[in-house]
Amino acid sequence: MKDRKENGVYYTPQVLAEYLANPLITANTRTILDPSYGEGSLLLAAERIFKKKNNSSEIQLFGCDTKPVNGLLKHLPEANLKETDFFTYQPEILFQTILMNPPYVRYQTQNIEKIKKYRNAISEFSILNNKADLWAYFLLKASLHLEKDGNIGAILPWAFLQADYSVPLRKWIVENFHEIKAVALSNKYFDKADERVVVIWLKGYGKKNESIKIAASKSLESEITFSDLPMDNWVSDRVFYSDANSIDHILSRYKNEFGYMNFINYADVKIGVVTGAVDYFIMPKQKAKETGFSADQLVPILTNPDEFSQYLSNGEKNLLFLISIKEEDYAKHIDYIQRGIEHQYHLRSHSLRRKPWYSIQTGKTPDAFFHYRVSKTPYMVLNCWNTQSTNSIHRIYFKDLSEVEKKWIFVSFLSRPSQLSLEAKSKTYGRGILKIEPKTLKDALVIKRSDPCINSVYKKVTQLLSSGQKVKAVDIASEFINKELGIPYDLKILTEETLSTLQNLRLQQGK
Numbered sequence: 001m002k003d004r005k006e007n008g009v010y011y012t013p014q015v016l017a018e019y020l021a022n023p024l025i026t027a028n029t030r031t032i033l034d035p036s037y038g039e040g041s042l043l044l045a046a047e048r049i050f051k052k053k054n055n056s057s058e059i060q061l062f063g064c065d066t067k068p069v070n071g072l073l074k075h076l077p078e079a080n081l082k083e084t085d086f087f088t089y090q091p092e093i094l095f096q097t098i099l100m101n102p103p104y105v106r107y108q109t110q111n112i113e114k115i116k117k118y119r120n121a122i123s124e125f126s127i128l129n130n131k132a133d134l135w136a137y138f139l140l141k142a143s144l145h146l147e148k149d150g151n152i153g154a155i156l157p158w159a160f161l162q163a164d165y166s167v168p169l170r171k172w173i174v175e176n177f178h179e180i181k182a183v184a185l186s187n188k189y190f191d192k193a194d195e196r197v198v199v200i201w202l203k204g205y206g207k208k209n210e211s212i213k214i215a216a217s218k219s220l221e222s223e224i225t226f227s228d229l230p231m232d233n234w235v236s237d238r239v240f241y242s243d244a245n246s247i248d249h250i251l252s253r254y255k256n257e258f259g260y261m262n263f264i265n266y267a268d269v270k271i272g273v274v275t276g277a278v279d280y281f282i283m284p285k286q287k288a289k290e291t292g293f294s295a296d297q298l299v300p301i302l303t304n305p306d307e308f309s310q311y312l313s314n315g316e317k318n319l320l321f322l323i324s325i326k327e328e329d330y331a332k333h334i335d336y337i338q339r340g341i342e343h344q345y346h347l348r349s350h351s352l353r354r355k356p357w358y359s360i361q362t363g364k365t366p367d368a369f370f371h372y373r374v375s376k377t378p379y380m381v382l383n384c385w386n387t388q389s390t391n392s393i394h395r396i397y398f399k400d401l402s403e404v405e406k407k408w409i410f411v412s413f414l415s416r417p418s419q420l421s422l423e424a425k426s427k428t429y430g431r432g433i434l435k436i437e438p439k440t441l442k443d444a445l446v447i448k449r450s451d452p453c454i455n456s457v458y459k460k461v462t463q464l465l466s467s468g469q470k471v472k473a474v475d476i477a478s479e480f481i482n483k484e485l486g487i488p489y490d491l492k493i494l495t496e497e498t499l500s501t502l503q504n505l506r507l508q509q510g511k
């Protein structure tokens with residue numbers, strides 16, 4: 001455990017090692033160094049790939065580590081593996097390729113005396129401030145062991161893209177490498193380490209930079225699309241953040257560049273039915289029948305957003321029913337009405353506004369429903385069963401949309417831009433709960449299209465929501481919309497980060 005913290009001892013799993021090594025191994029590869037090779041996973045991955053690609057084993061592998069775990073590299077010449085501190089390592093040759101997953105050791109845990117000594121010995125370290133993590137020193141020193149035109153593949157923490165101390169390092173990289181490529185992974189790849197990693201490939205040491213490409217992905221399994229990153233973004237404080245990173249700016253980009261529109265363009269929002277005496281007017285079907293009501297007097301009604309997920313899978317089954325008594329049925333239900341009067345329900349303010357007080361006018365059947373109060377992931381549910389809702393759920397009336405268009409809106413509500421528009425503009429109250437007023441919902445951003453490719457995503461997302469898997473539903477909906485709309489990497493990440501920051505702040509309020 002101590003070794004992990006002080007020496008950053010985490011060995012790279014095979015899939016990640018191969019992913020890192022693969023783009024750098026060609027028929028011309030001759031020498032590879034891992035400056036902190038541990039068990040040798042990166043060197044072994046390189047060897048495997050080289051053999052596969054060239055049907056030959058003529059590759060020279062070199063390693064250095066203060067505490068190597070020998071055993072897997074016994075076939076290599078002993079002289080190629082040095083059990084020593086990389087900062088004092090002085091090989092006789094320069095290497096064509098360096099693969100590394102260097103130790104991540106925070107400045108607070110570093111050996112200050114040693115760092116001072118390294119700083120005195122290696123002038124390049126002067127670009128790093130005293131908050132730099134040990135991996136940053138590793139990356140700089142590794143570059144000094146490269147042949148001209150050589151390449152580095154490294155697994156680094158997200159701090160590489162986001163920490164202040166990384167800015168001068170990124171500047172240095174852009175001045176020294178022809179091509180830069182990076183992918184930020186959000187899944188955890190290291191057992192017992194929470195660190196999220198970035199895989200970077202730096203090609204063409206000593207040549208003017210011509211390309212910076214970046215991508216973000218949950219995992220290596222999904223398809224990864226790289227985008228060009230402008231130089232000024234690469235050398236900014238946080239690679240993901242452009243200078244105009246206010247929420248309004250993000251949202252207006254979705255509107256102006258990608259066709260998101262305010263929901264009000266496609267629908268009207270009304271609060272749900274107000275009864276004034278829920279327990280009196282709303283009841284299970286069986287009880288309503290026993291009380292003498294017939295099927296045509298019962299309106300299925302959603303009373304609580306917790307019912308959403310099961311409404312999606314079971315429809316009106318298990319729903320409660322609203323009693324709708326017409327004035328002409330007074331005599332038939334006189335006992336029931338009298339009971340209401342005994343409880344003084346007829347004097348409640350909402351009852352006083354109705355004529356007669358026991359006859360609730362539900363108004364038109366809504367086309368869909370939406371959360372009013374919710375702690376995470378508000379969403380819309382389409383009304384397929386002539387259902388109504390109480391005022392704890394909003395009612396939605398579409399303006400002439402096709403079924404496919406409604407599905408687009410349903411899915412787009414789960415996409416992060418839409419979630420961000422709701423999160424940013426809603427009120428929060430009690431225990432960090434989001435309170436989405438009709439005005440906020442009308443202003444929320446959605447996408448309406450008529451491409452039937454939405455059908456399968458709609459189905460998938462509905463299934464996820466009906467089994468309570470909201471987070472997954474947001475992932476799938478966002479991935480789909482991002483791809484369909486061609487949302488660029490920087491905007492996608494900015495949206496993700498901004499949304500999760502806002503959510504975390506709100507949820508913390510609730511604690």
Ligand SMILES: C[S@@+](CC[C@H](N)C(=O)[O-])C[C@H]1O[C@@H](n2cnc3c(N)ncnc32)[C@H](O)[C@@H]1O
Nearest residue numbers: 010011012036037038065066067085086101103
């Ligand atoms: C994150 S592990 C990675 C090991 C291997 N590269 C891999 O990918 O599986 C980091 C390694 O750095 C080694 N290490 C820590 N400080 C070092 C130093 N100053 N010089 C050389 N190796 C060091 C540790 O012993 C450990 O094996």
